[in-house]
Amino acid sequence: MKRRDVLKVLASLPLAGSAGSLFAAPAARSKLLLVFLRGGYDAANLLVPVSSQFYYEARPNIAIARPGPDLNAALPLNADWGLHPVLRDSVHPLFSAGQAAFIPFAGTEDISRSHFETQDAIELGQPAGRGRDFQSGFLNRLVMELNGKDAIAFTDRLPLILQGRAQVPNAALRAAARTNVDARQSSLIASMYQGTDLEQQVNDGFHLRDELMQEMGGIMGREMEAANRNAISTRGFESVARRIATLMRDRYNIGFVDVGGWDTHVGEGGASGLLAGRLDALGRGLAAFAQEMGGAWRDTVTVVISEFGRTFRENGNRGTDHGHGTVYWVLGGSVRGGRIAGEQVRVEQAMLFQDRDYPVLNEYRAVLGGLFARMYGLRSAQLERVFTGVKARDIGLV
Structure with a gap:
């Protein structure tokens, strides 16, 4: 999708006022798409800490250059952060239009750095230190609080996040090819x-x-x-995203899709290469989803998460290993975007968790709880049933 085409579409979509029209809109109109990047993507090369000299010292081969005239340089977002340059024609126009925000230092309390442990913990959304109920995913519990609001998983099998008492269908979207060659x-x-x-x-x-x-x-x-847990790859994601939009625009209000291929231990690349190619395809897919939603985009929130980020320092194979904190994306026609949201800290060696990873300052259940409260007008008792023992935190996303 060309930049001018994205901007033309954005210009035709209504923007929210300062309070965010989703909060004022009836819950029946609000739509949510959750995109799960399986494999733990490298958030530090997506949202680039351009004011940090430590970032450039820690990544001599894969760092993204500071903003400048070079097309391979980071796209400036503010004085401290830049965006990966492959998102120039897709996600960056949404950010510029105030319809995309990023939440750095986001994630879960789980510190296992295990894909499987952390993915399960996030999808269940249950308190740590207790026995897990694998028949109760947090999106299913949200559906129950919304009186069975139409939900669907765009997956081969019903994912953990949507398992529970509410009956939720799944639809396979295998047109997108697998990741490996x-x-x-x-x-x-x-x-x-x-x-x-x-x-x-x-x-x-x-x-x-x-x-x-x-x-x-x-x-x-x-x-x-x-x-990857049998998730689709980014290849062909743009056409998949358009099909998702068609279904969500006309029928479903809550959707889930997972996208694999983010475990970049080897040859990750910087402004180009493995990670860049996947971010490019993901970004084009998200922009296509926004375009295809049409007027419904103003009532839609898309949240992009991953089980964890990557090590801040590159490894000996010019890749990154399993980390902790990551960056969440929030996009939508009524999102209070054009900003970096949530609690933040200056990016330097002293802030690293266990001297290797981004710390988690924005716990995902608290952040999502605050978002759900704004979108659907949920009361404290309802949020407690979705995320037990967590105090919702409103960071003004909508």
Whole structure:
């Protein structure tokens, strides 16, 4: 999608006033799409701490350059933060239009750094230190509080987050291809460049990938695939997002979709490369969703989360490992965007959690509880049933 086309669409959509029209709108009109990035994406290269010299010291090979005339430089958001440049024509126009916000230092209390433990903990949304009820996901509990509001999972199987007493359907969207390029596909791609100036570069690239994966061992490779939990990949996500919008615009009010491929231990890249390609596809999909929602976009909130962020320092394979705090995205026609929301701290070595990760300053249940209260007018007793033992925190997202 071209920047001018996105801006044209945004210009046609009504914006909220300072209070946010979603709060004033009947709950029946409010729509929520939760996008779960499985694998733990590298938030520090999405929302770039451009004022931090430590960031550039910690990432000599994969850092995103400070804002400037170069097209590979971060897109300025404010004095401290920039946005990955591949989102120039998709998410950045939404931010500029006041329809997107980012919440750094967000996440869960879980410190296992395990994809599976943390994904489960987030989807269940239950108090830590107690036995888990795997038949009660927090989105299902929200549906119950909204008297069975129409909800759907755009997944092959009903995810944990939507399991519970409310009956929720799921619809497979497997048109988006899987993340990995297998040996047959690698051979086909290599043959396409045979005899050209790029032949050696392509062959060297596949050889390096195979060498690194072999070096890291089969166990990690299997873990990276398992972390996706059969989620769709970003490839083709734009068309998937349009189909999601068609269903949510006309029928469903709460939706969930998970997108895999974010476990970037090896060859993550910076302004270009593995992570950049996936962020580009994700951004174009989110912009397409906004466009396809049409007038319903003003009553829609899209929240993008992940189980955790990545290590702040790059590793020896020019990638990043499992971390803790991450960055959430909140987009919508009535979102009070154009800003970096929530509690923040200056990005320097002293602020790192266990000297390796972003800390969690914006606990996800408190933040989402505050958002749900604004969107749906939920009372304290209702929020307690969605997120037991958590005090909702309104950070003015809508």
